[in-house]
Amino acid sequence: MEVSKKLVNDLAPQKFGKKGVIWTTFLVIVSIVGIIAYIDQVRKGQIVTNMNDYALWGIYISNFVFFVATSFVGAVTVAVLRLTKNTWRTPVVRIAEIISVAAIIMAGLTIMIDMGRPDRLMNLFIHGRMQSPIIWDVIIIPTYIAICLLLLYFPLLPDLAILKKHFSKINPKLSKWYGRLSLNWTGNARQTKIQLNSIQIIAILTIPAGFMLQTIDAWLFATLFRVGWDSTNMGGYFITGAAVAGIGALVAVVYVVRKAYKLENYITEFHFDKLGKFLALACLLYLYFNINEYLIPEFTSKKEEVTHMNLLITGQFAPLFWFVQVGGLIVPIVALFFKKGRKPLPMFFIGLLVVVGSWWKRFLIVTPTLLHPFLPVQGVPESWHHYFPSVHEWLITIATLAMALLIITALVRYLPVIPIKRTADEQELFETEKKSKS
Amino acid sequence: MEDNNKNTRRKFLDKGLKIGLASAIGSIGLTKIASKLNAETKSSSEETMELMTTDGTIIEVDSSEVEEVKDIADHETKYRLREGMPNRKFVMVIDLAKCKNALKCQASCNKNHYITGEHAWLKVYKMQEDEDTAPYWMPTTCMHCDHPACVTVCPVDATFKRRDGLVLIDNDRCIGCRFCMAACPYSTRVFNWEEPDYGEAAEVFLEMHGADQPHNSIEYAGVPSKIGTVDKCDFCPHKIHKNEVPHCVEACPNGVFYFGDKYEDTVTNGAETLRLSKLLEEKDGYRLMEDLGTKPSVYYLPPVDRLVDFKEGLNFYKNFNSVDKSDY
Numbered sequence: 001m002e003v004s005k006k007l008v009n010d011l012a013p014q015k016f017g018k019k020g021v022i023w024t025t026f027l028v029i030v031s032i033v034g035i036i037a038y039i040d041q042v043r044k045g046q047i048v049t050n051m052n053d054y055a056l057w058g059i060y061i062s063n064f065v066f067f068v069a070t071s072f073v074g075a076v077t078v079a080v081l082r083l084t085k086n087t088w089r090t091p092v093v094r095i096a097e098i099i100s101v102a103a104i105i106m107a108g109l110t111i112m113i114d115m116g117r118p119d120r121l122m123n124l125f126i127h128g129r130m131q132s133p134i135i136w137d138v139i140i141i142p143t144y145i146a147i148c149l150l151l152l153y154f155p156l157l158p159d160l161a162i163l164k165k166h167f168s169k170i171n172p173k174l175s176k177w178y179g180r181l182s183l184n185w186t187g188n189a190r191q192t193k194i195q196l197n198s199i200q201i202i203a204i205l206t207i208p209a210g211f212m213l214q215t216i217d218a219w220l221f222a223t224l225f226r227v228g229w230d231s232t233n234m235g236g237y238f239i240t241g242a243a244v245a246g247i248g249a250l251v252a253v254v255y256v257v258r259k260a261y262k263l264e265n266y267i268t269e270f271h272f273d274k275l276g277k278f279l280a281l282a283c284l285l286y287l288y289f290n291i292n293e294y295l296i297p298e299f300t301s302k303k304e305e306v307t308h309m310n311l312l313i314t315g316q317f318a319p320l321f322w323f324v325q326v327g328g329l330i331v332p333i334v335a336l337f338f339k340k341g342r343k344p345l346p347m348f349f350i351g352l353l354v355v356v357g358s359w360w361k362r363f364l365i366v367t368p369t370l371l372h373p374f375l376p377v378q379g380v381p382e383s384w385h386h387y388f389p390s391v392h393e394w395l396i397t398i399a400t401l402a403m404a405l406l407i408i409t410a411l412v413r414y415l416p417v418i419p420i421k422r423t424a425d426e427q428e429l430f431e432t433e434k435k436s437k438s
Numbered sequence: 439m440e441d442n443n444k445n446t447r448r449k450f451l452d453k454g455l456k457i458g459l460a461s462a463i464g465s466i467g468l469t470k471i472a473s474k475l476n477a478e479t480k481s482s483s484e485e486t487m488e489l490m491t492t493d494g495t496i497i498e499v500d501s502s503e504v505e506e507v508k509d510i511a512d513h514e515t516k517y518r519l520r521e522g523m524p525n526r527k528f529v530m531v532i533d534l535a536k537c538k539n540a541l542k543c544q545a546s547c548n549k550n551h552y553i554t555g556e557h558a559w560l561k562v563y564k565m566q567e568d569e570d571t572a573p574y575w576m577p578t579t580c581m582h583c584d585h586p587a588c589v590t591v592c593p594v595d596a597t598f599k600r601r602d603g604l605v606l607i608d609n610d611r612c613i614g615c616r617f618c619m620a621a622c623p624y625s626t627r628v629f630n631w632e633e634p635d636y637g638e639a640a641e642v643f644l645e646m647h648g649a650d651q652p653h654n655s656i657e658y659a660g661v662p663s664k665i666g667t668v669d670k671c672d673f674c675p676h677k678i679h680k681n682e683v684p685h686c687v688e689a690c691p692n693g694v695f696y697f698g699d700k701y702e703d704t705v706t707n708g709a710e711t712l713r714l715s716k717l718l719e720e721k722d723g724y725r726l727m728e729d730l731g732t733k734p735s736v737y738y739l740p741p742v743d744r745l746v747d748f749k750e751g752l753n754f755y756k757n758f759n760s761v762d763k764s765d766y
Contacts, residue, residue, distance in 0.1 A: 045665045046614075047632035053557045056616045056629065116614015116629065116666030120594075123613050127594040134593035134617055225587065225623045225730055373625045374727060375578065379561050379760030 003424040008166050011420045013413055014261065020413075027406045034399015037392045038113060046116060048392040054377055055370050055387035060114035062362035063397045066245065067107035067404065068141075068217045069238070069358065073246025074100030074148050075210030076282075079203040088274045090426060091267045091418045095257060096250050097152040098415070102407035103249075104148050104213075108141050110400050133223050136216045144213050147206055152411075154199045158421035161185035187421075214239045221365065227304040228369035237289040241361065243282040244329075248354030251275055253408065255348035257417050266418050269343060276342030279354070283333045290329065304374070311368045316386070320360055328357015492525065519659065522600030527735075528673060529603065530579065530687075531696040531705050531717060534741035537562070537575040538692060539751025544577075546689035547671070548761050552662060554635050557628040558760035559671040560686055564751075574741035575751050577694065579686065580605060580626045580671035581726065581734030588618035588627065597668070603700070603735045604673050606659040612667040619668060623727055627670045634663040683708060692746070700735075 016024065041048050051058045077096040081089040112118055128135045160182035167175035185191060218238035221229035231237075254275070258267045294312075297305035312321040332350045335341035341350070367387050371377075377385055389397070487501040539562050547553070547560040559579070566573040582605045589599050596612040599605050619627040658676055663669050674684035682688070687695040687707060696712065698705030703714045717723065721739040 045630070045632040049631075052631070053619070053628045054625070056619045114615070116616065116668075117612065120611070120613045123594045123596075123611055127596075127611060129593065129595050132591050132593040132617070134591070134615060138593070220617075223591065224621050226620065370620070374623050375625050376563060376565075377625075378563055378757060380557050380758065382758045384556070 003162055003420060007424055007427070008162060008420060010263070010266070011416050011418050011423065012163060012166050013416060016413060020260065020409075024406070024409055027402045027409065030402035031399050031406060034396045034402070037395035037399070041113075041392055041396065042118065048390060050383075050387060050390040050393065052384040052387070053380065054373065054384050055367060057114065057366050057370065058387060059363060059389045059393050059397050060110060062366040063359070063400060064107055064110045064114070065217055065362040065365070066359050067103045067110055067400075068213060069242035069245040069362070070249050070355075071100045071103035071107060071144065071148065071246070072210050072214055072239070072242035073103075073250050074151055075206045076243050076246060077250060077278075078151060079206040079210075082203050083207075086274075087426070088271055090422055091263075091271055092250065092254055092275065094152075094155070094415070094417050094419055095254050095412075096246075097148065097155075098408055098411045098417075099246070099249055099253055100148045101145075101152055101411070102404045103246075104141065104145050105407060106400055106404040108145060109403075110397075111137070111141075113396060113400070133216060133220050137220065140209070140213050140216050144209050147202060147209050150198075150202050151206055154195060154202060155419060155422070156415065157182055157185045157195055158187055159416050159419060161187065162420050163416065210242075211239060214242045221369075226369050226373070228308045228365075231293065233289060233292050237286075237293055240282065240286040240289050241358065244279070244286045244354060245358035247275070247279045247282050248332075248351045248358060251279060251347050251351030252355060255344055255351065257412055258344070261417065263418065266423065272344045272347050273339070273342045276336045276347055276350075279350070280333055280336035283329055283336070283354070287329055287333065290325065304372075307372050308368065311372065312364065317364060317368050321364055324357045324361045324364060327353055328361060520598055520600060522602030522604060523678070524601075525701060526602040527700040528582070528678065529698060529700045529705065529714065530582075530673075530684075530736045531698075531714070531723065531739060532577055532736060533694050533696070533721075533739040534574055534576060535739060535744045536692045536694045536746070537577060537741075537751075538746035538748075539564075539575040539754050540691055541754050542689040542691055543686035543695065544760060545762065546685040550674075550685045551672070552634070552636055553669075553761055554663070554763070555628055555630060555669075556761060559626070559628065559669065561760055562751075564755055572741070573748050574744075575748070576738075577686070578624060578626065578726075579736060580673065581624055581732065581736045582673055584733035584735065585731055587621040587623065587730075587732060591617045591621045593617065604659075604675060605670075606672055606675070607668055607670065609660050609664045609667040609669070612664075614666040614668070616668065623730055623732065627668050629668055630663050630665050633665045636662075 049058060049060075073096045077089060078093045078100075081093070112121065115121070124135070124138050128138065130136075160178045164175050164178040164182055167178060215235045215238065218234035222231060222234035224230065251272075254267060254271075258264060294309065298309050311317055332354050335346065335350055340346065371385070371387065485501045486498045487504055489497055489499060491497060541562060544558050544560050544562060548558055551559060553559060561578050563576045563578060564573065565576045582603055584599075584603070586597075586599055586605050588597050589605060592598075593615065594611055594613055596609070597605065597607045597618055614629070616629060619629065660669060660672055661676075677684050677688075683697045683706065684695075687697045690707070693707040693709050696705035696707045696717070698711075698714060700714060704711055705714050705717065706712070717739070718737055722742075723737040723739055725734045725737055
């Protein structure tokens with residue numbers, strides 16, 4: 001079972017060209033600017049944000065929810081497609097796993113940015129109490145980080161062994177690292193059996209863990225009284241929304257990686273077609289929950305609900321609301337129904353649109369609700385009647401997004417983005433089938 | 439549910455009794471007292487002492503088992519900070535018929551709690567349910583709920599409910615996640631977005647809270663404010679401790695606020711002292727957002743048979759301001 005030279009050459013990580021270096025430098029600079037802004041926030045307090053006693057959560061929280069949602073891509077693509085035996089997933093699963101790892105790590109970090117007293121982080125462990133949904137998050141996020149890392153690592157083992165061999169002459173130092181990480185992988189029957197079993201267990205684990213993560217995130221809002229959050233619809237709403245955000249991000253990243261590494265022979269139009277259908281399915285499911293979430297309150301027309309709905313449909317959030325609903329959901333669904341819409345380039349733009357829509361969607365879940373509490377907003381400065389993020393908030397938030405992209409970039413640089421061993425096995429299978437037929 | 443309530447009350451009384459005895463006469467391990475009470479005093483050769491328990495029964499204990507407690511103050515402090523004052527249940531009644539938005543309550547509250555932010559703990563809302571119904575002024579404090587949503591969601595137990603009814607904040611523990619603020623339906627909680635600036639009041643303040651004064655003591659839970667933590671109306675434990683009514687009750691020129699103890703069934707606004715149950719029954723008392731099940735400790739009397747004209751209050755109404763910083 002020798003893996004062909006050409007395959008390894010094609011799929012082994014490559015040094016970045018000029019574009020890659022510029023991209024990485026750009027991300028590093030944006031991240032550093034954000035870190036400086038955060039240090040300033042720690043020194044002066046959250047007065048540097050535009051949050052206030054009414055808009056008490058802002059884009060730090062909505063950005064956190066976005067990261068949590070995006071991290072769901074590992075659970076949906078890898079685990080669900082694996083368990084449903086969809087073999088077309090092979091060239092995209094690794095990228096999905098990488099996005100998951102980056103997103104969930106950044107989710108863990110971004111939630112701390114919102115804390116008024118980050119110096120008291122340890123109190124969560126010293127004084128933590130199970131009845132608080134925040135503690136549920138404190139438990140599930142590290143768990144999911146661990147699962148995501150394992151889901152990335154286990155299938156990598158054979159590839160790392162291949163890379164060790166591949167780089168032994170070109171880059172001995174790198175080869176040594178691959179060797180260490182491959183845990184002496186030889187590919188014998190016993191190792192393979194353990195590996196396959198482990199992957200199966202982790203893949204199955206990812207689904208309940210992913211559902212729990214998204215549900216807990218939904219419950220951070222649903223357990224509160226506020227209008228717009230106090231809804232039994234929230235769990236499914238967040239799970240399907242996470243599938244949309246995750247697959248959207250996957251499509252966009254797959255397109256860029258394919259282009260940058262020239263993987264057109266491995267990630268073909270067939271794969272984009274399948275991904276497009278998958279994204280359309282997720283969008284349709286999410287649309288269903290959106291209809292539930294917005295149509296029922298509109299129908300019963302309770303006073304508080306009407307205030308909330310008017311704020312979204314015709315009020316100050318209307319442009320954003322319609323952009324998110326139409327641009328982030330309806331347009332992608334319609335476009336993906338057509339075969340032409342599922343070609344790589346249109347898919348890339350749809351993916352981007354879905355990701356941007358998903359990000360603002362979280363903003364619309366968090367902010368409008370806070371601006372109309374049960375008692376009227378009185379006796380506070382005029383500026384407290386609205387919320388739009390400050391420069392500090394934007395710099396920090398954009399930096400977290402840059403850091404997520406940086407993690408993805410680093411992993412894409414050093415790991416084979418398409419599973420080498422698996423691709424080789426599948427090609428072999430394909431060849432033998434062809435031979436037996438002829 | 440009924441059984442459960444009775445049970446907790448019984449347990450509560452039981453504990454209060456034990457602690458009361460211990461702090462009054464000091465000494466003797468609590469378990470010993472308990473065994474004495476159960477055993478109806480084994481008469482011994484030595485002298486016995488007659489003691490009165492907090493609920494008025496006379497018990498006899500062996501005097502050899504009575505000794506002085508050395509750190510009585512410390513014992514009391516630790517007991518009360520999170521437990522509350524034994525056998526008390528503080529409530530407030532706000533008579534909307536009397537309020538004319540004089541805002542003396544707010545000024546006094548701001549001054550005495552050294553509120554330096556943009557958001558007063560006590561607010562007087564201009565309310566009108568519908569355009570066809572009459573407008574009225576509605577002061578709000580923290581509702582000190584018996585089912586406090588804020589306490590339920592706090593991840594670190596920084597905000598807590600005491601047995602005497604108070605909901606307080608340990609701002610040495612608060613991590614500033616603001617989940618409690620999102621949970622509170624009454625929008626009563628405020629956040630210290632920056633380092634509190636006490637200005638000239640700082641000296642007075644430091645005098646009051648000397649370095650020897652433990653922060654988050656019974657009298658001053660959550661005071662002084664700290665950056666990055668949550669604040670709210672504390673029902674003035676520093677006043678209750680001295681057997682006085684909270685600042686807002688004291689400052690109100692119209693007798694709008696009544697403060698008292700539900701177990702004693704009395705409330706007072708300083709000028710008159712009334713039977714709580716009778717007052718609520720006669721004047722149709724209600725609580726805010728009863729349907730949410732938060733069980734507030736603050737009752738409202740509806741704005742009927744008003745003593746004042748609503749419009750008078752408009753002269754003092756400030757839509758965008760509730761803390762007058764010129765006081766500092």
